[in-house]
Amino acid sequence: ASFSFDASIWEMLQALFNGATLCIPTSETILSYDKFEQYMADHRITITILPPTYAVYLNPERMPDLRILFTGGSAASPELLSKWKNHVTYYNAYGPTENSITTSIWLAPEGPEAGVSISIGRPVPNHRVYMVDAHGQLAPPGIPGELCVSGPGLARGYLHHPELTAEQFMANPFADGEAGYERMYRTGDLARWLPDGNIEYLGRIDHQVKIRGYRIELGEVEAAMLKADRMQEVIVLAHTNSQNQHELVAYYVAEREVTGSELRKQLSEELPNYMVPSYFVQ
Known part of the structure; x- marks a missing residue:
C-alpha cells in the first residue's frame, strides 16, 4: 500500500511487531505481475496483503514460500478464493479508512466446505458493526442494511469539512453507554448478517x-x-x-x-x- 494509505501502517507494524523482515518492492516491480512473483520468490515472502483485483492475476505456485494471504480494499471474488485457498491460509479483510485500520476479517474455511461464498467476516476486537435500515433501526439477520461502524479507532471527522463530518459521523444510538462507542460512522456500504454471524458485503448503498x-x-x-x-x-x-x-x-x-x-x-x-x-x- 502507498505510505499515504492507512493500510500501510498495518503492513509495516505487522512485520516489525513480530520480528519479521519487512520487504518493500518498487513501483516498477508492482506494475509487472511476473516481476512481482519473482520478487516474492527471491525474498521468500511468507505473508502479504494485496488488493483482490491484483491478487487474482497472480500465480500462487510461483510464490512457494507464501503461507498467508490477506486481501482488502475492494470486494473479493469466488475466482480469487478458488485460486488461492489450496495454497495459503486466506483472510479477507474489510475496513473504511475512517475506522482505522481493519473493521472485520474473515478466515476462509479449508477443505471442500469452503465453497465459493466470500465474506468480510466478523468485527475485530474494539470494533462494533451495525446493519441499519432506512428507518434508522437495526436490520435483522439476512436483511440488507447500511453498514455502520463504531469503536476507539473511529476518526474524529474530515479535516476542514464540518458539513461532511456531520453527515457521515453521528451519535451512536446503539452504544448503550459503552465507553469508546459513543459515535458511529455511516460507511455507505450495503451488507447483511449471515446465519453464522459473518457479514456479507453487497456493494454501495447509493x-x-x-x-x-x-x-x-x-x-x-x-x-x-x-x-x-x-x-x-x-x-x-x-x-x-x-x-x-x-x-x-x-x-x-x-x-x-x-x-x-x-x-x-x-x-x-x-x-x-x-x-x-x-x-x-x-
Missing part, C-alpha cells in the same frame, strides 16, 4: 434503483453474479430504454466465456425476476 416499481440494490445483483464459475469482476447499471424505463445491464469480466443465458438461469434461482438483468455484456 447504487439503489427502481425497476418496474421495485427498489433494487445493485450490489445485491452483483454479489449474486460473482458466484458464477471463474467470474472476476461485475458491475450492474440501470440504463434508460427507448420507452424511458430503466433496465438492468450487467457488465462482467471472467476467465472463460460466460453466456447471458447461463447467468440468467443462475440468477433466477437466487433472485426475483425483476432483479435479473435484461442484458449481459462480457
Whole structure:
C-alpha cells in the first residue's frame, strides 16, 4: 500500500511487531505481475496483503514460500478464493479508512466446505458493526442494511469539512453507554448478517434503483453474479430504454466465456425476476 494509505501502517507494524523482515518492492516491480512473483520468490515472502483485483492475476505456485494471504480494499471474488485457498491460509479483510485500520476479517474455511461464498467476516476486537435500515433501526439477520461502524479507532471527522463530518459521523444510538462507542460512522456500504454471524458485503448503498416499481440494490445483483464459475469482476447499471424505463445491464469480466443465458438461469434461482438483468455484456 502507498505510505499515504492507512493500510500501510498495518503492513509495516505487522512485520516489525513480530520480528519479521519487512520487504518493500518498487513501483516498477508492482506494475509487472511476473516481476512481482519473482520478487516474492527471491525474498521468500511468507505473508502479504494485496488488493483482490491484483491478487487474482497472480500465480500462487510461483510464490512457494507464501503461507498467508490477506486481501482488502475492494470486494473479493469466488475466482480469487478458488485460486488461492489450496495454497495459503486466506483472510479477507474489510475496513473504511475512517475506522482505522481493519473493521472485520474473515478466515476462509479449508477443505471442500469452503465453497465459493466470500465474506468480510466478523468485527475485530474494539470494533462494533451495525446493519441499519432506512428507518434508522437495526436490520435483522439476512436483511440488507447500511453498514455502520463504531469503536476507539473511529476518526474524529474530515479535516476542514464540518458539513461532511456531520453527515457521515453521528451519535451512536446503539452504544448503550459503552465507553469508546459513543459515535458511529455511516460507511455507505450495503451488507447483511449471515446465519453464522459473518457479514456479507453487497456493494454501495447509493447504487439503489427502481425497476418496474421495485427498489433494487445493485450490489445485491452483483454479489449474486460473482458466484458464477471463474467470474472476476461485475458491475450492474440501470440504463434508460427507448420507452424511458430503466433496465438492468450487467457488465462482467471472467476467465472463460460466460453466456447471458447461463447467468440468467443462475440468477433466477437466487433472485426475483425483476432483479435479473435484461442484458449481459462480457
